[in-house]
Amino acid sequence: MRxxxxxxxxxxxxxxxxxxxxxxxxxxxxxALVGPNGCxxxxxxxxxxxxxxxxxxxxxxxxxxxxxxPWRESARRTxxxxxxxxxxxxxxxxxxxxxxxxxxxxxxxxxxxRCARALDRVxxxxxxxxxxxxxxxxEKQRALVARALVQETRLLLLDEPTSHLDIRHxxxxxxxxxxxxxxxxxxxxxxxxDLNQAAAFCDRxxxxxxxxxxxxxxxxxxxTPELISEVYGVxxxxxxxxxxxxxxxxxxxxxxxxxxxx
Amino acid sequence: xxxALQRARPVDTGGAHRRGGRFVLLVVILxxxxxxxxxxxxxxxxxxxxxxxxxxxxxxxLVPGLVPRTWTPVQEQIVWxxxxxRALLALLVGxxxxxxxxxxxxxxxxxxxxPFLLGISSGASFGxxxxxxxxxxxxxxxxxxxxxxAGSLLALGLVYVLAxxxxxxxxxxxxxxxxxxxxxxxxxxxxVLQQAQSGRAAQQVLFWLMxxxxxxxxxxxxxxxxxxxxxxxxxxxxxxxxxxLTAGEESAVSLGVNVHRLRLTLFVLTSLLVGxxxxxxxxIAFVGLIVPHAARLLVxxxxxxxxxxxxxxxxxxxxxxxxxxxxxxxxxxxxLSIVTALFGxxxxxxxxxxxxxxxxxxxx
Numbered sequence: 001m002r003x004x005x006x007x008x009x010x011x012x013x014x015x016x017x018x019x020x021x022x023x024x025x026x027x028x029x030x031x032a033l034v035g036p037n038g039c040x041x042x043x044x045x046x047x048x049x050x051x052x053x054x055x056x057x058x059x060x061x062x063x064x065x066x067x068x069x070p071w072r073e074s075a076r077r078t079x080x081x082x083x084x085x086x087x088x089x090x091x092x093x094x095x096x097x098x099x100x101x102x103x104x105x106x107x108x109x110x111x112x113x114r115c116a117r118a119l120d121r122v123x124x125x126x127x128x129x130x131x132x133x134x135x136x137x138x139e140k141q142r143a144l145v146a147r148a149l150v151q152e153t154r155l156l157l158l159d160e161p162t163s164h165l166d167i168r169h170x171x172x173x174x175x176x177x178x179x180x181x182x183x184x185x186x187x188x189x190x191x192x193x194d195l196n197q198a199a200a201f202c203d204r205x206x207x208x209x210x211x212x213x214x215x216x217x218x219x220x221x222x223x224t225p226e227l228i229s230e231v232y233g234v235x236x237x238x239x240x241x242x243x244x245x246x247x248x249x250x251x252x253x254x255x256x257x258x259x260x261x262x
Numbered sequence: 263x264x265x266a267l268q269r270a271r272p273v274d275t276g277g278a279h280r281r282g283g284r285f286v287l288l289v290v291i292l293x294x295x296x297x298x299x300x301x302x303x304x305x306x307x308x309x310x311x312x313x314x315x316x317x318x319x320x321x322x323x324l325v326p327g328l329v330p331r332t333w334t335p336v337q338e339q340i341v342w343x344x345x346x347x348r349a350l351l352a353l354l355v356g357x358x359x360x361x362x363x364x365x366x367x368x369x370x371x372x373x374x375x376x377p378f379l380l381g382i383s384s385g386a387s388f389g390x391x392x393x394x395x396x397x398x399x400x401x402x403x404x405x406x407x408x409x410x411x412a413g414s415l416l417a418l419g420l421v422y423v424l425a426x427x428x429x430x431x432x433x434x435x436x437x438x439x440x441x442x443x444x445x446x447x448x449x450x451x452x453x454v455l456q457q458a459q460s461g462r463a464a465q466q467v468l469f470w471l472m473x474x475x476x477x478x479x480x481x482x483x484x485x486x487x488x489x490x491x492x493x494x495x496x497x498x499x500x501x502x503x504x505x506x507l508t509a510g511e512e513s514a515v516s517l518g519v520n521v522h523r524l525r526l527t528l529f530v531l532t533s534l535l536v537g538x539x540x541x542x543x544x545x546i547a548f549v550g551l552i553v554p555h556a557a558r559l560l561v562x563x564x565x566x567x568x569x570x571x572x573x574x575x576x577x578x579x580x581x582x583x584x585x586x587x588x589x590x591x592x593x594x595x596x597x598l599s600i601v602t603a604l605f606g607x608x609x610x611x612x613x614x615x616x617x618x619x620x621x622x623x624x625x626x
Contacts, residue, residue, distance in 0.1 A: 051512040075518025082512065091509070091563040099509060102502045103518030151517070 002027055002155050002187035003048070008057035010040070010047050017043045019211045021057070025155070025187040030178055032198040032219075033191045035208035036232050041191045044208070045159050048189070049080045061155055075103035079148035081141065081177070082159040093119070093135065093143050094128030100150035111150070118146040122176060138169030145176060156181065158190035162197075170194075171246050174201050199223055207231055285567050288560060292574035296353060299581040303349040304341055306585055308593055311337050320346060348478035352584045353577040354486045355475070355543045356553075360576025361494065362532045362539075363550025364557070364568055368508045369528050370425075370436055373613060376551035377414075377536045380436070381443030383547075384451075385417025386410040386540035387471050391451040394467050395458045407485060411537030417443055418533050473546035473598030475584055482542050489538050493531050494573060500524065501565040508563065546580070547599040548606025553579055555613065 003025040010018040018040040025031045033041045046052045048059055050066060059066045061077045069077075079100070097115045101107075119125055122142040127135075132143060141161055148156055158177060162170035178201055181188045192198040198205055199219035206216040207223075209231040215222045225236040305316040311333070318329040319341040359377065366375040366382075377383045389409035404412065424439035451471070458464040470477070497504065503524055506514040514521050553576040554568065560575075561567040580598070583605075587596040 046512065049512075049516045051515050071515075071520045072518040075516060078516070080513075080516035082516075090558060091505070095505065095562070095564050096509070099502070099506050099513075099517055102506050106502070157516075 002062060003189060004060050005044075005048070006058045006060075008044065008047065008054045008059055010043050010052055011055045012043065012052070016055075017211055018047070018054075021208075021213050023189075023206055023213060023216070025189045027154070027187055028182065028185045029204065030181050030188045030190070030202050032202035032205040033189060033208060034193070034195060034198050034205055039208045039231075040211040041208045042159055045157055045189070045191050049078055049157055050074055072103040075151065075153075077153050078155045078157060079151040079153040080157045080159065081144045081148050081161045083161070083163050091132050092128065093124065093130050093132050096132045096143055097128070097146045097150055100147040103151065114150045114152075115146070118149040119143075121149065121180075122146045136169075137164050138166075138172060141165065141169070141173050142176065145173070145180070149180065154186060156186045156188045158188065158192075160191050160193060163193060167244050168246075170197070171244060175246060195223060195228070285561060285571075289570060289574065292571065292578065295578040296574055296581070299578045299585070300349045300353065303352065303581050303585050304345045307340070307345060307588060309337070309340055311341060316341055316345075343480075344478075347480045347483060348475050348584070349581060350483055351475050351478040351486070351542060352581045354483065354490055355539050355546065356549060356576040356578070356580025356583075357573040358486060358490045358493075358535050358539045358576075359546060359549040360553035360557075360572045360579070361490070361497070361569060362535050364554035364565070364572045365497065365504070365528055365532050366550070367554055368504050368565065369525065369532070371508060371510070372436055373555065374437055374551070374610075376548065377532070378545060378547045378550065379444070380421050380440035381417045381447060382414045382421070382440075382533065382536050383540055383545035384444040384447035385420075386414035386537045387545045388447040388451045388454075389413025389416075389537070390541055391454050391467060391471070395454050395464070405541075407538050407541040409537075410541040411534055413447070414536040414540070415530070415533040417447060418529055422529075469597060470544045472600065473544045473602070474595065475543050475598070476595060478542070486538050486542055489535055493535055494569065496527075496531065497569055498566070501569065504565040505563070508565075543598075545599070546602055548602040548610070549576055549580060549583075551613075552602075552606055552609050555609070 003023070005021050005023040008018060008021040008023075009016065021044055023031075023033075023044075033045065035041045043052065047054050048066065050071070053067060061074070066074050066078070094115055097118060098111060100118075101111045101114070104111075116125075116128065119128060122145050124139060124142055124146065127139070127143075132140065135143060144161075156177065161177070162173050165173065174197065177188060177190070180186065190198075190202070192201075202219060204217055205219050205222055207214050207227060214231065215227060223236075228234065228236040301313060301316065304320070305311050305313050311319075315333040315337060318331070319333055319338050321329050322331070322338075323342055363376050366377065366380065367373055369375070370380075387410070389404075389412050390406055393404065393406050393409040421436065421439045421443055424443075425436035427435065455464040455468060458467075503514070503519045506517045506519050507521065507524065511521055514524075554572050557568050557572040557575055561571050583598055583601045587598055587601050590596060590601075
């Protein structure tokens with residue numbers, strides 16, 4: 001078991017944002033966290049990676065209380081890909097990826113190799129010397145995935161990693177992290193907006209509403225029309241509609257055409 | 263890390279090596295520039311002393327008898343007692359202010375950050391003026407440097423609190439808070455100066471406040487040199503943490519940086535540097551703004567390279583500024599802030615027109 005939360009509560013400026021959250025993510029599992037805007041899902045995620053402190057409850061990664069670990073140690077266990085990181089200063093892609101080695105002792109040669117391998121893996125081979133700010137949105141997210149890779153953690157947290165991307169790049173990033181999770185046996189917890197996407201990509205998902213986790217389990221069981229109308233205040237209807245899938249891998253990465261089929 | 267990554271093709275890491283070579287070359291060039299500008303500074307002045315003589319005097323002091331004497335005792339006194347300490351102080355102050363600027367820009371993630379613009383220099387000046395005009399007794403026996411440090415720490419703390427909203431610092435609030443505090447502290451020390459008994463003493467303090475290395479003597483060098491050396495070593499050891507902080511606070515946390523402790527240390531360090539430097543040379547504007555940007559244009563954003571280049575560039579820059587301040591209107595000396603402003607204001611406007619800054623200010 002990689003990540004488990006017991007009775008976690010979070011307050012921001014004295015206001016309760018998250019109540020009594022229980023949550024589990026196992027090795028090799030891709031778990032989604034969904035819910036309406038302001039339901040506390042991002043707050044909960046930020047608490048797991050220590051940007052915030054919980055006011056009650058326990059967050060354990062590999063059995064240890066994350067908030068009791070040295071900062072470097074928690075960063076060796078948990079990597080984060082958030083929404084596009086604003087970068088006003090002109091770091092190169094290689095330098096951004098190298099930041100993933102911050103929690104480790106410097107090792108110039110080994111780190112350079114790790115970074116180059118990670119860039120290769122996310123499809124940015126040879127981009128190390130480009131200025132990060134000049135990348136497209138999808139490339140920036142892939143660079144941040146590479147940064148998370150060189151951090152060599154067993155737990156990967158994703159905070160709406162696709163929110164600024166078009167549909168093709170959304171699929172590209174989600175497939176990439178999904179594949180990496182399987183290859184490396186990572187435990188992955190992703191805050192996602194699109195319910196259909198969450199359902200398509202995750203093994204299990206949790207639904208949050210008003211700071212509480214209402215339900216958890218396989219998407220087919222959890223995402224019922226009743227729950228969706230209760231949480232989002234909308235009606236879920238089955239209709240024939242376009243479903244978006246990647247083209248074959250080589251075409252999808254080389255071609256800028258619309259990624260829709262079916 | 264795992265089989266999946268090891269399977270990948272052999273990789274090209276040549277870019278890093280090429281950049282590394284260029285960096286070493288740049289550092290060598292800048293070191294030569296520092297030495298050359300210092301040599302020039304020691305030679306130029308009301309009494310012209312030839313470059314060979316200036317070199318001879320310094321060499322003779324370091325290794326007696328190394329060079330045949332071709333200079334007079336008066337020339338020797340001018341070079342050794344006045345010009346060399348002044349030139350060395352120029353290097354320390356230039357390097358120090360530039361490094362402070364680079365750290366502040368990383369700390370508050372704003373390209374406009376600078377000890378002067380954020381009111382820190384004015385805070386330090388206020389502390390210094392209190393001691394200079396009212397005497398050390400006024401602040402419970404604090405030394406000039408101590409008072410300037412207290413002033414800069416107070417200003418930086420206030421700016422930080424004022425610029426914060428719901429735990430986040432917004433660039434526009436930061437600059438506004440800094441400018442407001444700069445005015446406040448300027449008003450405060452102007453008031454103290456106006457109330458001073460001796461108008462002449464006040465005039466001198468006012469001139470010194472705009473930046474002057476005229477009072478440099480050997481005994482003034484050890485403190486700024488020690489603070490700068492300790493500060494630079496610490497910052498270089500923390501270069502990865504500084505990089506992570508530049509990419510964003512939450513991002514830094516997720517990379518294992520103890521952000522609260524790092525920020526606190528950087529606060530104290532920058533305040534200490536500004537305080538010590540202002541106490542020796544007054545508040546010199548724009549060095550901390552221009553130089554780090556120039557350094558980043560040369561070597562990119564990585565602090566491992568930015569910090570040494572910033573320090574060397576700042577040292578050489580302020581040395582030349584001081585030479586210009588002495589030469590342009592001789593025998594009168596210009597205040598250093600007048601000269602730096604001539605470079606700094608156009609640069610600042612150019613920076614403001616850049617889209618990235620615009621975005622940083624409006625998005626907030």
